[in-house]
Amino acid sequence: MYYDLTKEVIDLIKIYDAEKHSGTTDVYSFTQWMNEYFKQKGHPTLPEPDWGGKSDGRSPDSVINTSLVHLYRYAKLHAKDAISGTEFSTPDDFIYLISLASLGSMTKTALIKLNIHEKSAGIQIVNRLIHNGWAEQATTDADKRNRIISITDKGRRLLEESIPNIRQASNNVTEPLNETEKIDLIRLLLKLEDFHKLNSSGFVYN
Numbered sequence: 001m002y003y004d005l006t007k008e009v010i011d012l013i014k015i016y017d018a019e020k021h022s023g024t025t026d027v028y029s030f031t032q033w034m035n036e037y038f039k040q041k042g043h044p045t046l047p048e049p050d051w052g053g054k055s056d057g058r059s060p061d062s063v064i065n066t067s068l069v070h071l072y073r074y075a076k077l078h079a080k081d082a083i084s085g086t087e088f089s090t091p092d093d094f095i096y097l098i099s100l101a102s103l104g105s106m107t108k109t110a111l112i113k114l115n116i117h118e119k120s121a122g123i124q125i126v127n128r129l130i131h132n133g134w135a136e137q138a139t140t141d142a143d144k145r146n147r148i149i150s151i152t153d154k155g156r157r158l159l160e161e162s163i164p165n166i167r168q169a170s171n172n173v174t175e176p177l178n179e180t181e182k183i184d185l186i187r188l189l190l191k192l193e194d195f196h197k198l199n200s201s202g203f204v205y206n
Helices: 003-019 027-040 060-082 091-103 108-114 119-131 153-173 179-199
Strands: 135-139 147-151
Touching: 003 027, 060 091, 060 153, 091 108, 091 119, 091 135, 091 147, 091 153, 108 119, 108 147, 119 135, 119 147, 147 153
Parallel strands: none
Antiparallel strands: 135 147
């Protein structure tokens, strides 16, 4: 029943291998190549999305930047709702604690850079965590000026109590996407993040 389809896929794999288009053999890279291949052959593809101002020359870059800003604001609203009724003052409090809980102790500088904050704003957040007993700091033997920040048992308990609401807030932000779309979006977002990490060393933590 699927003989013709199987043969067609095998033929496509042979073409893909001959072109060595991407140098990789994972399914995602192959399907990306296949979409481009059919597009070049004149087969119908997914229609290009429409957006406000497109007919007047508004660029995809403009739309992406605006959408990212809007999504950040929506995510912030969901995060504020998630911490309503908890001891957290701001979403940044639990974001910093999650960083410490998942990645372990780290220097104050590393923690602030990880969360893409300016130095003054990041120090305020760290100090608030320490003041509330959710995190603690210690000096290293090698450099007394370098402070290592760690999550405390009290911080872990508070985080564990809040995790269900935080997870629900995260689900609300990505609600319309299926699992495949989420993975595709993660790939694109990580690509953007990796680029800016390499090219914005002097931009953050001023």
